[in-house]
């Protein structure tokens with residue numbers, strides 16, 4: 529069914545309802561941060577793999593009688609002590625060094641007195657087994673150490689490295705094409721001619737995608753010419769899992785995107801949402817490919833990205849929290865609106881309140897210089913009292 533001019537909630541519901549079949553691939557640990565695991569990970573070994581000392585000090589056998597021991601060997605980290613501790617002796621040992629057979633307790637050096645070749649300590653201050661990090665006390669061979677669907681953090685990478693794991697299977701990033709439409713758009717670095725503007729949408733979207741860990745992004749530019757728009761959309765659909773377009777989706781004589789998408793066999797999920805900015809957004813599918821055509825105005829592009837594209841992409845990336853509820857903050861001052869649309873407003877957080885910024889027009893980028901995200905004012909409300917809670921979406 530071709531949904532048209534839907535509520536924000538309906539548009540989100542339609543996107544949430546799309547079936548996604550995530551792909552996975554194996555990557556080196558060094559590239560895995562931020563990705564989601566596609567399988568559970570089990571420990572291939574015991575860690576630690578040998579009993580070792582947690583302190584610089586002396587290792588001894590607790591059940592040897594008395595509060596002194598004769599000093600025997602020295603055991604440094606990295607060696608393999610191939611001896612058994614003799615009765616009545618202790619070894620000098622260092623943090624991380626293997627505890628030799630026969631020893632079961634380590635006392636830190638600050639707690640002993642050394643006189644000649646003998647150490648003295650007070651047993652009542654000690655506990656049997658102290659400062660010995662037992663083999664397998666972190667995890668044992670075969671133990672589940674990471675669930676499927678876990679986001680890899682620097683800490684996770686440390687954990688996997690401690691187990692000698694070099695590679696991890698993660699959900700793959702989608703490949704993406706951005707199609708920038710508009711005869712007036714030129715690139716930074718070129719001199720502006722009358723009637724031209726700099727391409728702001730492309731760099732903003734690329735930055736957003738890169739921040740999400742999506743690096744395979746192809747940027748295509750197309751003039752407002754029907755056959756060209758159709759051709760470039762076909763090219764992008766052939767090359768990428770997700771196609772984002774900006775501009776050309778409204779009703780002007782040179783807005784060809786909607787027709788060209790249809791010519792390429794893209795089926796409409798929804799067109800136009802009861803929101804401001806970003807009303808003429810289009811979302812559609814072709815097989816497993818997803819298309820979002822975002823209205824060209826930069827505030828519309830970023831708002832639509834935050835509200836629809838970002839959660840959809842997070843879901844493809846395996847993030848189980850992709851569509852979670854936003855945070856709520858009290859609004860700093862009264863807000864009034866007439867149109868029965870959901871408003872998304874550039875806003876700044878200030879001491880736990882949100883301040884709606886000036887320059888809300890959808891062409892106007894100025895407030896992006898200080899905005900922390902956007903606030904949502906629901907469709908049905910005409911007046912929001914200062915102090916009322918409003919939904920806030922960070923960048």
Ligand SMILES: Nc1nc2c(c(=O)[nH]1)N[C@H]1C(S)=C(S)[C@@H](COP(=O)(O)OP(=O)(O)OC[C@H]3O[C@@H](n4cnc5c(N)ncnc54)[C@H](O)[C@@H]3O)O[C@H]1N2
Pocket residue numbers: 708709710712713725726727728729730774775776777778779780783805806807808822823824825826828890891
């Ligand atoms: N008669 C009507 N006109 C318009 C309507 C409407 O309902 N009836 N809706 C308005 C709304 S709301 C929006 S939003 C825009 C969306 O238009 P398009 O998606 O067709 O976008 P364009 O017309 O191509 O461009 C709009 C605006 O954005 C600038 N732009 C485009 N690309 C870039 C870029 N890469 N970087 C920076 N700025 C860009 C472009 O120059 C235009 O100013 O339609 C309204 N009109």
Ligand code: MOO
Pocket residue numbers: 803804805806807808823825827828890891
């Ligand atoms: O929806 Mo448009 O983005 O208001 O200018």
